[in-house]
Amino acid sequence: MPHEKTVSLAQLAPHKLTAQQSDTLNRALERYASEAGGLLPLLHAVQHELGHIPYAAVPVIAQALNLSRAEVHGVVSYYPHFREQPPGKTLVQVCRAEACQSRGADALLAHAEQTLGCKSHETRVDGAVTLEPVYCLGLCAQSPAIMVNEQQVHGHMTAASFDQLTAQWLQPVIEEKMAAAQTDHSQTAINSGAIRVYVPRDAAALAVGADDVAQALLRECAARGLAIDLVRNGSRGLLWLETLVEVETASGRVAYGPVMAADVPALLDAGLLQGQPHALCHGLTEQIPYLAQQERLTFSRVGVIDPLSLADYAAHGGWQGLKAAAAMAPEAVVQQVLDSGLRGRGGAAFPAGIKWKTVAAAAGSQKYIACNADEGDSGTFADRLLMEGDPYCLIEGMAIAALAVGATQGYIYVRSEYPHAIATLNEAIDRASAAGWLGRNVAGSGKAFELQVRKGAGSYVCGEETAMLESIEGKRGIVRAKPPLPAIEGLFGKPTVINNVITLATVPVILAKGAAFYQGYGMGRSRGTLPFQIAGNIARGGLVEKAFGLSLRALVEDFGGGTVTGRPIKAIQVGGPLGSYVAPADWDDPLDYEAYAAKGNVVGHGGLVVHDDAANMAQLARYAMEFCAVESCGKCTPCRIGSTRGVEVIDRITSNTGAVHAANVALLESLCDTMVNGSMCAMGGMTPYPVRSALSHYPQDFGIKSAPAAMPV
Numbered sequence: 001m002p003h004e005k006t007v008s009l010a011q012l013a014p015h016k017l018t019a020q021q022s023d024t025l026n027r028a029l030e031r032y033a034s035e036a037g038g039l040l041p042l043l044h045a046v047q048h049e050l051g052h053i054p055y056a057a058v059p060v061i062a063q064a065l066n067l068s069r070a071e072v073h074g075v076v077s078y079y080p081h082f083r084e085q086p087p088g089k090t091l092v093q094v095c096r097a098e099a100c101q102s103r104g105a106d107a108l109l110a111h112a113e114q115t116l117g118c119k120s121h122e123t124r125v126d127g128a129v130t131l132e133p134v135y136c137l138g139l140c141a142q143s144p145a146i147m148v149n150e151q152q153v154h155g156h157m158t159a160a161s162f163d164q165l166t167a168q169w170l171q172p173v174i175e176e177k178m179a180a181a182q183t184d185h186s187q188t189a190i191n192s193g194a195i196r197v198y199v200p201r202d203a204a205a206l207a208v209g210a211d212d213v214a215q216a217l218l219r220e221c222a223a224r225g226l227a228i229d230l231v232r233n234g235s236r237g238l239l240w241l242e243t244l245v246e247v248e249t250a251s252g253r254v255a256y257g258p259v260m261a262a263d264v265p266a267l268l269d270a271g272l273l274q275g276q277p278h279a280l281c282h283g284l285t286e287q288i289p290y291l292a293q294q295e296r297l298t299f300s301r302v303g304v305i306d307p308l309s310l311a312d313y314a315a316h317g318g319w320q321g322l323k324a325a326a327a328m329a330p331e332a333v334v335q336q337v338l339d340s341g342l343r344g345r346g347g348a349a350f351p352a353g354i355k356w357k358t359v360a361a362a363a364g365s366q367k368y369i370a371c372n373a374d375e376g377d378s379g380t381f382a383d384r385l386l387m388e389g390d391p392y393c394l395i396e397g398m399a400i401a402a403l404a405v406g407a408t409q410g411y412i413y414v415r416s417e418y419p420h421a422i423a424t425l426n427e428a429i430d431r432a433s434a435a436g437w438l439g440r441n442v443a444g445s446g447k448a449f450e451l452q453v454r455k456g457a458g459s460y461v462c463g464e465e466t467a468m469l470e471s472i473e474g475k476r477g478i479v480r481a482k483p484p485l486p487a488i489e490g491l492f493g494k495p496t497v498i499n500n501v502i503t504l505a506t507v508p509v510i511l512a513k514g515a516a517f518y519q520g521y522g523m524g525r526s527r528g529t530l531p532f533q534i535a536g537n538i539a540r541g542g543l544v545e546k547a548f549g550l551s552l553r554a555l556v557e558d559f560g561g562g563t564v565t566g567r568p569i570k571a572i573q574v575g576g577p578l579g580s581y582v583a584p585a586d587w588d589d590p591l592d593y594e595a596y597a598a599k600g601n602v603v604g605h606g607g608l609v610v611h612d613d614a615a616n617m618a619q620l621a622r623y624a625m626e627f628c629a630v631e632s633c634g635k636c637t638p639c640r641i642g643s644t645r646g647v648e649v650i651d652r653i654t655s656n657t658g659a660v661h662a663a664n665v666a667l668l669e670s671l672c673d674t675m676v677n678g679s680m681c682a683m684g685g686m687t688p689y690p691v692r693s694a695l696s697h698y699p700q701d702f703g704i705k706s707a708p709a710a711m712p713v
Helices: 019-032 039-050 057-064 069-078 105-116 159-169 174-181 210-224 261-270 310-315 320-326 330-340 352-361 382-389 391-405 419-434 465-472 501-513 515-519 552-559 593-598 617-631 637-655 658-678 682-686 688-697
Strands: 090-095 129-134 146-148 152-154 195-198 228-231 245-249 252-256 281-284 368-373 409-414 450-455 496-500 529-536 542-547 569-574 607-612
Touching: 019 039, 019 057, 039 057, 039 069, 039 450, 057 069, 090 105, 105 129, 105 159, 210 228, 210 261, 310 391, 320 391, 320 501, 330 352, 330 391, 330 501, 330 515, 352 391, 352 496, 368 391, 368 465, 368 501, 382 391, 382 419, 382 501, 382 529, 391 409, 391 419, 391 450, 391 496, 391 501, 409 419, 409 465, 419 450, 465 496, 496 501, 501 515, 529 552, 542 552, 552 569, 552 607, 569 617, 569 688, 617 637, 617 682, 617 688, 637 658, 637 682, 658 682, 658 688, 682 688
Parallel strands: 090 129, 195 228, 368 409, 368 496, 409 450, 529 607
Antiparallel strands: 090 146, 146 152, 195 245, 245 252, 252 281, 529 542, 569 607
């Protein structure tokens, strides 16, 4: 299997657990052994304490959970983020996804290998550092990105900035330094009469020094005797301006950015707290053109409120949709979602109301709501921004879904690369439960709904809905055959609504303002808005929520400002690593599900990755096949073997000429056709999309004058 990690015979030799390992394991077993699908959270708990999962723990876990040793070891070996050997003192993960590649991630990884003195997937001889490539950190507009010790994120990395951090990683006191650098992101108490200042607390802001900015503000204001209320909000989505500091004034919030900690004294000298002019000042936040030209429905509160403040959420329209749903018949709630025209925002664009109606009509005393927050596509970060910036919106949407279909239990499956989102969601669930929005009596409806966060472990294919269900159940993330549909036999064999974050987070505004209100946005069968994410080699990367119908050119040129390098745009991939490179001739077409599908493209999750004219499209096509080979669940041959052969064929195309070259181009087309028509899921079925489109639109990069006439896109 592509995910399988190899283990030497020496590693398989019997070992005894140490006293510390036994104690950790016993506590994890006590907490998770009786929980449905508890194997993954149990393994995460053990690894969190010990740094790895000792082989000697496998039989103990197997016996406690009534599983075979093979089943437990199979799960440990399948997921890339579970480790059977201790990592180095510092774990360094370098993102290799397309958005980061567009800004030099491969060169950064090579530099990291040389600087750290170890290859990828290896640990330095002295045990100081382990280096791992990862395939997306969700910091696509701030690429290249890295993560340290699965917690600290860093964006816009260069060889020089990497070297500055390296000196810290190789210090024996690194853990103490990193612990001291952590900032308390809990809700700040409000001091009467103080000026309110906002500094984002989400991963995008943290990656460029937001914690340092917050600490500098607190320190400098205290030294000057200035009273401020520091609120750690979410990001507005204007990611090229992070860290974006906002000050509340009588005229509204005034924005400054990008602010570094060193800028704080001069900003205060210039009158930051009064919203006075400065070179970093952008005026009133809501009037910044990038933001003012959007239609923010789902993201109306993101960046505006304290993400964990129940009072802030309610003051900005929160819980109105859930209150309305609690007063309606379940079928009426479903009808509102149907009438709104809301389609799944995770990529497939299936009408959300039809899923809900199917689950509502299915027989069964136990039903589930499963939120797919495994946002692994390069160029996508909307889910993360919302979970970290407005978690109650997602919670409210899931509670509405539960009332509509009769579900009593929900799960949010979040990728392990999103530690800040996981922490925010867990805290928000606790607070919402204590306030009665979750639990035994949801919003006074008399109906129960409990909610849990489940953490993934680095498998991209778990973004496929049935593989996600397998993972929640504590198994390897292997794609299920359909039928049965998950709406009939889903999680633990019960009827299950599966929607992604943005789909569920859009439901509250529909219930609060009515289906007709939402229908008023968009075009054709693509109703409402979509949070488009602009990433890669782009001057103004960020999130743009707009109604369907605007063009790709408007997004990347008008909003995005072209490439950050100033070179011409060469290619734009839409829809993640399985999406096509849209032909330049189609950049003015309206972004609409049907219009894009008619030309062999996908809107997907709304993620865009931009490349300038220095990009080698043959190498990007090769990466698509390589990515599939690494991430395939391995269940079907076209995906598992086809992707491996795809890498080999593209290598032959780029290294040969003449008849051999032509034969391999034809072979690549045949291989793509097999993968499209023979794969069980989109992993293998859509990997040919970027390959075919790259070959069709940029044939010169493959050493040919024009694309093969029969090459579909």
